[in-house]
Amino acid sequence: MSIRVATATAGVPARPTLMPPAKATTRDTRFTRALADQNAAWTFESIPADARILVRHCLLDWIAVTVAGAQEPVAHMLAEEAREQGGFPQSTVVGHGFAASSRQAALINGAASHALDFDDVNMAFTGHPSAVLVPALLALAEARGASGAQFMTAFMAGYETLCRIGAAVSPGHYALGFHSTGTIGTFGAAAACARLLELDSDDTAVALGIAATQAAGLKSMFGTMCKPLHAGKASADGMMAAQLAARGFTSRSDAIEAFQGFAATHGPDFDPAAAPRQPASGLYVRDNLFKYHAACYGTHAAIEAARHLRAHNNLQQGQVRRVTVRAAAGSEGVCNIPTPATGLEAKFSLRHVVAMALAGVDTANMANFSDELTHDPALGALRDRVHVELVRDCGALTLSEVVVETVDDRILRRRHDCGVPMADLGVQEARLQAKFGGIARALLDQESGDEVLELIGRLEELPDLSPLAGLLAGHPARGLRH
Structure with missing residues (x-):
């Protein structure tokens, strides 16, 4: 030996x-x-x-x-x-x-x-x-x-x-x-x-x-x-x-x-x-x-769709009458906790993260997935207007559609697929370094962070x-x- x-x-x-010791060859x-x-x-x-x-x-x-x-x-x-x-x-x-x-x-x-x-x-x-x-x-x-x-x-x-x-x-x-x-x-x-x-x-x-x-x-x-x-x-x-x-x-x-x-x-x-x-x-x-949002990846497509609707329509919380999120049937048991009780559960709630996105809450900020914000009355009221439809033809967990009905009878609609990798690796590296700076720099001193990179x-x-x-x-x- x-x-x-x-x-x-x-x-x-x-x-x-x-x-x-030497072994016999496996079959x-x-x-x-x-x-x-x-x-x-x-x-x-x-x-x-x-x-x-x-x-x-x-x-x-x-x-x-x-x-x-x-x-x-x-x-x-x-x-x-x-x-x-x-x-x-x-x-x-x-x-x-x-x-x-x-x-x-x-x-x-x-x-x-x-x-x-x-x-x-x-x-x-x-x-x-x-x-x-x-x-x-x-x-x-x-x-x-x-x-x-x-x-x-x-x-x-x-x-x-x-x-x-x-x-x-x-x-x-x-x-x-x-x-x-x-x-x-x-x-x-x-x-x-x-x-x-x-x-x-x-x-x-x-x-x-x-x-x-x-x-x-x-x-x-x-x-x-x-x-x-x-x-x-x-x-x-x-x-x-x-x-x-x-x-x-x-x-x-x-x-x-x-x-x-x-x-x-x-x-x-x-x-x-x-x-x-x-x-x-x-x-x-x-x-x-x-990931560029601090939540279950099955929620990211809906977050991106909701963020787009808010940004491109100057949408305010008070203008939202009803929101429908269409997501893959597989979201059930993964990211469809209807009324999260904790910040951790909020990461697995399509209703909650879409409400966050429509309210302008930064879903990339880990601190926003707190127990306190999860129980925020205004955010909870907006979440109550969000309804999730799980549909078979929605495909993978990476694809979602968000439809917003406004108080002035507009219908705003956006689909997003977050299952496509970034083609430009230089841009991806810049985003990852920004993510590193946002969540790790506070815990590593400047010199250590630079040395890690x-x-x-x-x-x-x-x-x-x-x-x-x-x-x-x-x-x-x-x-x-x-």
């Missing part, structure tokens, strides 16, 4: 890792094995130039929402629990001023990145890719001393595998009530970490099997702390799946397509032929969608990610026991 010595992080001694497992083959084949050189830019964009956006999300109660509670449990300090807990085990860090940082529901989206699996990929990869890369190029390669592998599995089980999996970020996200984190650990196809297939039996997350939890917990669990569990596979842990290596496997038990319409199909853009990462800009050149992780550590959060 050979010994591999893990690379030490700053202040953390390296520890020997026992390598498992051909069709669907899962094909994904594992593709996942293991990714190299940095195979990443197109525009995709490298998109990986940096995803990391920038993740840092912005995670630094801010680290201040949320869910992140405080998880960080406090990690402090009480203790553990070998391997990886940075963003915004809390301490290091924890790589698993604890992935769990806390994953939950923090999804706490504000301000993180990126890909509709191929109707979920949030970076919230599950980056926490696991950052924690593992920091613990192992992996380079920026290795991080980018692993991110691409995990992203594409994640979306291919999502395409094969959509739309039934999500419609059945599973939160894809938590379920399919576990596969994505396992695939990404498997690539970072340089696992071969056999071990990657096993890692996907270990991920399959852990994948969980219910849409019925939307509006509660369990929703961001799904992202943290997916990240941590996926990372553990890859680590265990590297040690020789056993699992079915056809766990997705097997009899009573993931696909059979988690949805009605498994289509294995969908996974190998190339998306129209050539890569799923090119279809990544970034500089490091992301030359990510592929970094020999390791400890400088970046160190900038995100922050200080011990208030309210935590030490």
